[in-house]
Amino acid sequence: MGKNRALADPSRLKPFDQKEKELLRVVIETPKGSRNKFAFNANQQVFELKKVLPAGMEFPYDFGFVPSTLAPDGDPVDVLVLMDEPAFPGCVLLARIIGAIEGEQSDNKNTERNDRIIAVEKDAHSFADIKSSDDLGKDFSRELEEFFVNYHRLSGEDYKVLRLIGPSRARKLVKACLR
Numbered sequence: 158m159g160k161n162r163a164l165a166d167p168s169r170l171k172p173f174d175q176k177e178k179e180l181l182r183v184v185i186e187t188p189k190g191s192r193n194k195f196a197f198n199a200n201q202q203v204f205e206l207k208k209v210l211p212a213g214m215e216f217p218y219d220f221g222f223v224p225s226t227l228a229p230d231g232d233p234v235d236v237l238v239l240m241d242e243p244a245f246p247g248c249v250l251l252a253r254i255i256g257a258i259e260g261e262q263s264d265n266k267n268t269e270r271n272d273r274i275i276a277v278e279k280d281a282h283s284f285a286d287i288k289s290s291d292d293l294g295k296d297f298s299r300e301l302e303e304f305f306v307n308y309h310r311l312s313g314e315d316y317k318v319l320r321l322i323g324p325s326r327a328r329k330l331v332k333a334c335l336r
Contacts, residue, residue: 252276256290
């Protein structure tokens with residue numbers, strides 16, 4: 158028996174699909190509708206329970222990360238994926254970038270950027286016509302932004318939305334974080 162390993166390391170996958178280079182590879186950590194926040198621990202190569210949201214609060218869409226990236230907050234680039242049905246922790250999927258929420262998180266000592274890419278799973282029927290964050294509408298976008306503000310508030314942090322950007326700027330954010 159060789160070295161025992163829990164999982165293959167999805168954080169080492171290529172960030173963009175090799176055939177359809179505009180498609181982003183996303184590793185889902187937390188499925189839509191979950192109160193449990195999961196995160197991949199690359200050192201232990203397992204998905205861990207990081208926190209449980211209070212009753213009445215849940216992840217509005219699947220949440221994960223772009224492999225082989227490192228964002229300014231020290232974690233891989235975050236992605237909120239719009240799709241028809243929830244995935245599961247560890248699921249790898251391809252998605253079209255439609256924009257990003259640029260934001261800053263701060264605690265009592267530090268402020269750092271913590272942007273969230275918004276993408277649509279490549280075969281999603283319900284979101285097939287969404288090509289840009291502008292197509293989401295103001296109310297939908299505001300709800301996504303408010304989720305992250307409230308999510309950080311639970312941890313005693315402030316999250317300030319700087320702006321909602323479109324797909325080309327969001328793609329540049331991802332490319333700037335490639336490792």
